[in-house]
Amino acid sequence: MTNASVSFAPAVSAPATPTLLPTGLRDALPPEAEHQAACVADLLRGFAAEGYERVEPPLVEFEDSLLADADTSVARQTFRLMDPVSQRMMGVRPDITIQVARIATSRLAHRPRPLRLAYAGDVLRVKGNQLQPQRQFTQVGVELIGAASVAADVEVIRCALDGLSRLGVAGLTVDLTVAALVPQLFDLYGLPTAQRATVRDALDRKDGAAAAEQAGPLADLLTGLLAATGPARAALMLLTSLDLPDAVQPLRRDLTEVAEALLHQVPQVGLTVDPIEGRGFEYHTGVGFTLFARQVRGELGRGGRYQAGVDPVEASTGVTLFMDAILPAVPVPAPRQRLFLPAGTPVDVGRSARADGWVTIAGLDPKEAAETSAKRLNCQAIYRDGQIVELKERA
Amino acid sequence: MTNASVSFAPAVSAPATPTLLPTGLRDALPPEAEHQAACVADLLRGFAAEGYERVEPPLVEFEDSLLADADTSVARQTFRLMDPVSQRMMGVRPDITIQVARIATSRLAHRPRPLRLAYAGDVLRVKGNQLQPQRQFTQVGVELIGAASVAADVEVIRCALDGLSRLGVAGLTVDLTVAALVPQLFDLYGLPTAQRATVRDALDRKDGAAAAEQAGPLADLLTGLLAATGPARAALMLLTSLDLPDAVQPLRRDLTEVAEALLHQVPQVGLTVDPIEGRGFEYHTGVGFTLFARQVRGELGRGGRYQAGVDPVEASTGVTLFMDAILPAVPVPAPRQRLFLPAGTPVDVGRSARADGWVTIAGLDPKEAAETSAKRLNCQAIYRDGQIVELKERA
Numbered sequence: 001m002t003n004a005s006v007s008f009a010p011a012v013s014a015p016a017t018p019t020l021l022p023t024g025l026r027d028a029l030p031p032e033a034e035h036q037a038a039c040v041a042d043l044l045r046g047f048a049a050e051g052y053e054r055v056e057p058p059l060v061e062f063e064d065s066l067l068a069d070a071d072t073s074v075a076r077q078t079f080r081l082m083d084p085v086s087q088r089m090m091g092v093r094p095d096i097t098i099q100v101a102r103i104a105t106s107r108l109a110h111r112p113r114p115l116r117l118a119y120a121g122d123v124l125r126v127k128g129n130q131l132q133p134q135r136q137f138t139q140v141g142v143e144l145i146g147a148a149s150v151a152a153d154v155e156v157i158r159c160a161l162d163g164l165s166r167l168g169v170a171g172l173t174v175d176l177t178v179a180a181l182v183p184q185l186f187d188l189y190g191l192p193t194a195q196r197a198t199v200r201d202a203l204d205r206k207d208g209a210a211a212a213e214q215a216g217p218l219a220d221l222l223t224g225l226l227a228a229t230g231p232a233r234a235a236l237m238l239l240t241s242l243d244l245p246d247a248v249q250p251l252r253r254d255l256t257e258v259a260e261a262l263l264h265q266v267p268q269v270g271l272t273v274d275p276i277e278g279r280g281f282e283y284h285t286g287v288g289f290t291l292f293a294r295q296v297r298g299e300l301g302r303g304g305r306y307q308a309g310v311d312p313v314e315a316s317t318g319v320t321l322f323m324d325a326i327l328p329a330v331p332v333p334a335p336r337q338r339l340f341l342p343a344g345t346p347v348d349v350g351r352s353a354r355a356d357g358w359v360t361i362a363g364l365d366p367k368e369a370a371e372t373s374a375k376r377l378n379c380q381a382i383y384r385d386g387q388i389v390e391l392k393e394r395a
Numbered sequence: 396m397t398n399a400s401v402s403f404a405p406a407v408s409a410p411a412t413p414t415l416l417p418t419g420l421r422d423a424l425p426p427e428a429e430h431q432a433a434c435v436a437d438l439l440r441g442f443a444a445e446g447y448e449r450v451e452p453p454l455v456e457f458e459d460s461l462l463a464d465a466d467t468s469v470a471r472q473t474f475r476l477m478d479p480v481s482q483r484m485m486g487v488r489p490d491i492t493i494q495v496a497r498i499a500t501s502r503l504a505h506r507p508r509p510l511r512l513a514y515a516g517d518v519l520r521v522k523g524n525q526l527q528p529q530r531q532f533t534q535v536g537v538e539l540i541g542a543a544s545v546a547a548d549v550e551v552i553r554c555a556l557d558g559l560s561r562l563g564v565a566g567l568t569v570d571l572t573v574a575a576l577v578p579q580l581f582d583l584y585g586l587p588t589a590q591r592a593t594v595r596d597a598l599d600r601k602d603g604a605a606a607a608e609q610a611g612p613l614a615d616l617l618t619g620l621l622a623a624t625g626p627a628r629a630a631l632m633l634l635t636s637l638d639l640p641d642a643v644q645p646l647r648r649d650l651t652e653v654a655e656a657l658l659h660q661v662p663q664v665g666l667t668v669d670p671i672e673g674r675g676f677e678y679h680t681g682v683g684f685t686l687f688a689r690q691v692r693g694e695l696g697r698g699g700r701y702q703a704g705v706d707p708v709e710a711s712t713g714v715t716l717f718m719d720a721i722l723p724a725v726p727v728p729a730p731r732q733r734l735f736l737p738a739g740t741p742v743d744v745g746r747s748a749r750a751d752g753w754v755t756i757a758g759l760d761p762k763e764a765a766e767t768s769a770k771r772l773n774c775q776a777i778y779r780d781g782q783i784v785e786l787k788e789r790a
Contacts, residue, residue: 020460021457025456053426059487059517060420060531151760358444359443361446365546
């Protein structure tokens, strides 16, 4: 008797303040909920057509696997639950990427590489903030596991852009970064630890003078990198002219090659580069990226290259799309036409009308006049005397 | 900077036992995850075509609204979380019906009745049991709010059956019940409280002799009701012949009328009635039902008539479908054909192949022989010299 062991009571007495949900949590109502589901399905359909197969990890896991190697800000944003079965702590996922990488490197370790996986689901976070008060998000994404090439980075970025374009999001732009560059330069030039935070902070504010002041022998290079920021063609030219140490040449080469491929493959998309940006990319080992649209506040998605698994480590690239930011930029389709079927209409009439694309609304009360019911229920047509008759606004 | 305040680290080191999820929680892998999503989408598409509009309540709510009037077994099955924002307890939903009824009677109180709502989502429960070890389920359902008629009950049951048929579930059966009948008889005949549990227990075991022994003046009636159980036509005839008190005539009438309408509208579906069944229907005020398929262990879904809201109370009918029980009964579609695009294939070739229905798999490594890559990645065709060429199993 599946699900029958506990009787879940549909009887509901609304509490005193029935609409009061916790801050940052909300109900999606019609037509928004359907719109979001349709957009998510459309994105996944596109990813599936490029070989990204869907996985669906659980909402909660043991915290040690959910937060494996995650930084402390992630751990702080994770709701904990005591598992009465194992007596161990579980966490409600604050992100899905980590779960997908776990699946790829464990249960799907035997599958040939590169492995393409897709996902969609909700995540929960302990607190919102002023810019982003929501605490539950829908995330959609892909991970391309076991391919260490520029082609992999480009595929993931283009896939995400194609998906957003298909939804109708206009004015797409991509910002490329290589978060590992600055820390590697700090190491190569032996910048004292005490100064690193100050310089990093100045770079984050794009304050070149303050950064140079504290950066010692790195001053010129950092000033040059700060200048090599902005629209891709000009910035790449400046970046190419910089005299970078050999050790970081691969990062510059990857950034340049990814940018050039995108300029070629998706010429309609605005492309910027920012070789010093690092915030939110702390774990990225190669090219990272953020997706924007000109009319939308905030990021539509982000991703980049990272290492999945241990022994073996697998070079991987992924992207996460944030549906709450994307949805306002997607045109909502016109509502479908509704046909009222007066009480007692044979079921086959309804089946046939639905096959023709109608939304049918069945009358349940034979005592109410059919046309009154139809208008009250927002129908544009009514089934009468064996025919579908359009309803006039004012009869 | 949407979502940017916290950097969610995609860097993952698999923990020591990476596949060890908590008991009752699992990863859905390819192709299962996509199959489930497609089935859910198909069900919701069918419901939408009959006017059921989707809502999406949050995963967690304050426990007092989530568990409003829920019985203690529901409360015991609910994971609790402390909300650091409000310092109040929240619960992870163990069921979605209660949330949808909350939405209907609060935020959508202004919408005309009857109100048709649909939902799909995951629920979490504290513990599984031997028969049902899972602790996370996907539920899909509809609620028809504000219609107190047999036509409403029939619509919801038929909608669910049509949805399951469309998925390809064969051998569907419905078991109808009226859980309020026996308690009302207990009251009408003044059965002492002490005996009620014993009688109820005997009825649940279908032990007529034991029930009659303790039921005093109700003995004959309960024996008659026990006999009126089974395939609908014969059982309804027996039920009609019973001399029931006037107060419970409406329950018998509703059960009979729902059964007759289903025999007429979905004649291919097996129909049984069980007028004494009450387990899992404690809150149902009229006809309740359970959906089965002949080849499937356990229930595919259940639902029935209940009261939503307070002041005003709204007569409502709903159904919940259990995807974990349904999926094994749904034929899995054949996998789509995969076309390998050697590294460097122009992006437009891929776009055009996907528009023709291919799943394209892009080669990322120009050093690997294209045909080797294609076979390794399970492709049935390869793009070569401007053409799509089928790959032989053994070239």
